[in-house]
Each structure stands twice: as C-alpha cells, then as structure tokens.
Amino acid sequence: MATDNLVQIDHLTFGYDRSRVILRDVSLEFPRGKVVAIMGLSGSGKTTLLRLIGGVIRPQSGKILFDGEPVDPSDIDKLFALRRRLGMLFQFGALFTDLSVFENVAFPLREHTDLPDSMIRDIVLLKLNAVGLRGAASLRISEVSGGMARRIALARAIALDPELIMYDEPFAGLDPISLGITANLIRRLNDATGATSIVVSHDVDECFLICDYLYLISSGRIVGHGTAAQLQASEDPEVRQFIRGEPDGPVPFHYPAKPIEQEMGLAG
C-alpha cells in the first residue's frame, strides 16, 4: 500500500541502555518528494534517528515504517533489500580510501547489479557530473578536499537512484562555497530524481533555505516542527534560542555542575 509518507516514525523511544534514553516518544513524518530537516544540538539524538531508519539499531519501543513496511533489524535479508532503496551520506563522506573516486561511485553498482562495464562507466560519469566532479574521476581519495569528498560520497549515495537519501551533517566543516554547493545539490538532486531526503544538521540558515519541513530535537524530544516560516515565527523559548544561536536560555550554557563557589572552596 502506497502511503503519502515514505518514512514514518511512531512514538519511538530509544536508548543504548535503560538508564540513558536518547530519544523519548518521538513521532516524525517524511512525506514523499520532500526535503525534511532534523535539527538539534550536537548529541541530541539526530544521527541516532538515521541509524534507526537504516535498521542499524533497534528501538526500545515504537515503530518505524519505510514505505508502509516496518523496519526490522532482525530480518537481515529484508533489511538489506530495504537498504538498497536508500542512500546515505555520512558526515565525513566515509569514502573507501583504497579505491579511486570512480570506483567509489561504481561500488554500489558493482555490488548490486550485473551491468556491463561500459554502462557502469556511463552511470558513474553521469553521477559525478551531477555533483560537478566528472573531471576528478581518476583521482585517489587522498587527493580530494573535504568538500569534494562530500560531493563524491553524494554521487555514490545516489548511484542506485535511491528513493530515500539521508544526509548526516552534510554542512559540517565546509567552506562557504562548498557549503552553498552542497545545499544547492541536496535540493536539486531531490527534485530531479523524485527522491525523499532527510537532512540531519545543526546549520539553521542552510536548512531553512532548502528544506520543506523541519523538526527541532532537544534532549531526545521534539521541541518544535513546521516550515521555515513557522519556526521563525515560533514563540517557544527553546526554538528561539536554537534558531537565533543564543548562548544561554532553556538550554543552559553550563554543563550540570556543583556551584562554582563550592568547587573553589569559597562557600561559607
């Protein structure tokens, strides 16, 4: 049954053990064809959500539906079939350092298809062309910059024309030009291929620019969601603190500690 949401997360709770809960009863929807952002502070559980969708880890409660089917980490065959339908861009690219740029992009094609070499070559060059790096096909991974690595990884992620593309911090550590290129690419590739995209990021400006819908996560809860305009108009103090980048507010500047007077031995 085709639903409007390619991915749907219902009342999901996850923690690596009972005492340390990372995500608490969160529900999110990722409509087909849209670019949806999951924003939040570092360590708020954003990347964990991607790992849950990919079936790398199992939720403690709640469920994740991909195209109406539950994601089940215990059924390896089904899980791998699902993963063939998604592409993921890792934070630092996670390119295979023993392969060339060309072979990195060709990797999913060689592993999952029986296409002849000539066709693989055409597809790889087209994907590299889409990210502007056709000319870099013969380079070694050690010869490319961080921004280029991210784009090569993007070409690899879309090699099999996935229905869902997940981006883990695609903007982290990029120079302004690479950042603009990457943001533009995410939107353009999504619209050109008809895929659905999930962008995990803490980069407010870029996300507002390219995403159709945004979720804001803090301490394992969803504290705000809506379109860019809705979030910008939000009166919620946590949402305001995050999108304006204020150092102190509902999220305190100080990591929990005993009072400094006591620590320094000044308390009477």
Added chain:
Amino acid sequence: MNAVADLLAALGARALRLLWSLGHASLFFWELVRFTPAALRRFDLSVVQIYAIGNLSLVIIITSGAAVGGVLGLQAYYALDRYGAAEQVGLLVALSLLRELGPVLTALLFAGRAGTSLTAEIGLMKAGEQLAAMEMMAVDPRGRVLAPRFVAGIVSVPLLSAIFSAVGVAGAKLIGIDSAAFWSQMQDGVDVFKDVGNGMVKTVVFGVATTFVALYTGYESDATPEGVAQATTRTVVISSVAVLVLDFLLTSLMFSTRP
C-alpha cells in the same frame, strides 16, 4: 568476607568476559568461513590482497630465510664436524626448516609484517565509518572486505613459508659445504609427505590463525587512535602465542609416532 566475595565476583566476571569473547570470536570465525566461497568466486578481490600481504612480504621473508638458513648451517656444521658428520648438515637444516622453522618463523614474520597492516587497515576503515557506509549500502563488510583478505592470508602464508624454507636451504649451502653430501643426504632423509607435507599443513593452519586474529582484532577494535593502536599490538601478541601453541600441538600430533 566482603573482600573475598569481591574477589570471587571479579574472577567470575573475568571468566565470563573471557568465555564471551571466545564465543564471539568463534561465531565471527564461522561467519568468515561462510563468506569464503563467495570470496573465492570473486578471486580478483583476493588477488589484490595477496599482492599487498604476500608479495610485499617477500623481502622480509627472503632475507630472514637466508639469514636463518645460514646461521643454522653454521651451527650445525660446528657441532656435527666434531663427530665427523658434517655431511649431515644439509639434512639437519632441511628438516629443521621444513618441519618447524619455516612455518613458524614465516607465520611470526607474517603476523608482524602483514597481520598488523590488516588490523590497522580494518580498524581505520571502521574509524572512518567506511564499514558502516558499506553496511548502509546493503553490502556486508565481512563478505566484501574481510573474506578476500582471509583467503589472501591462507594462500600467502604457505607460499611464503615454502619460499622461506627454500631460501633457508640455499643460505645453508652458501656457507661452503661439500655439494654432493649436502644434497644427497637431504634427498635421502627428507620425506615428501611426512616432512614437506606436514610442514605445509602447519603453514595452512598458521595462515588461517594469523589472518583470522588480525582481521578479528581490527574489526572489533575501538574506532579511536588508541583503539587501533591497541588492536595492532594485540594482533602481534595473540598471533605469536597462537602460532607457537598451535605448533606445539601440531608437532606432537605429527611427529610423535616417528622413530
């Protein structure tokens, strides 16, 4: 009383951890074996690894083989010459190399030269999220990355060992012993199946053991610089001990019934 209880609890926890890791390693070994037929079908992946861990180990194997053979020849000559049995040098050197020194020293050198590089490579691939990325692409890294290296290790160690022994014999010959006695005594005293064959069996076992240890410690290493460093050290320590213990077991099985 509490101290005793604590001690017992600590011992129990240690034993449990040890059993857990043994079980975990066994399961991992089984998985690796399960992926081996697929790796053999894509032998080109293994060929690249055979070059990296086999061919590139040739220099250390050949120099070590020549040096060990030469030393062995000299010492055997000094000892045997006293009894007028210097013509037995060739036989002694050949038997020592084929049965024990060739397989064992090759495996130890392999663990140090190639095992460590395998562990560091796998550990760094893990740290760079390359293995996670592969899994996300629905490719099992144990099949795509580990199994071809496993096959490469099993192919490389016996070949390296054969080269080690051959170069060792040549090294012993170079110390200047009479050719006729050297070769004829060797030909007479070395049995193809019992000596060469058993030696080859050992090398295959050592190849499996050292490569498995290197891959397992790399795959299970913590994805940090310290984690990879510790894993590399563990590879050398565990492989070396495993090789020596296995050698003792195999020797007692293989050669005990011979006169």
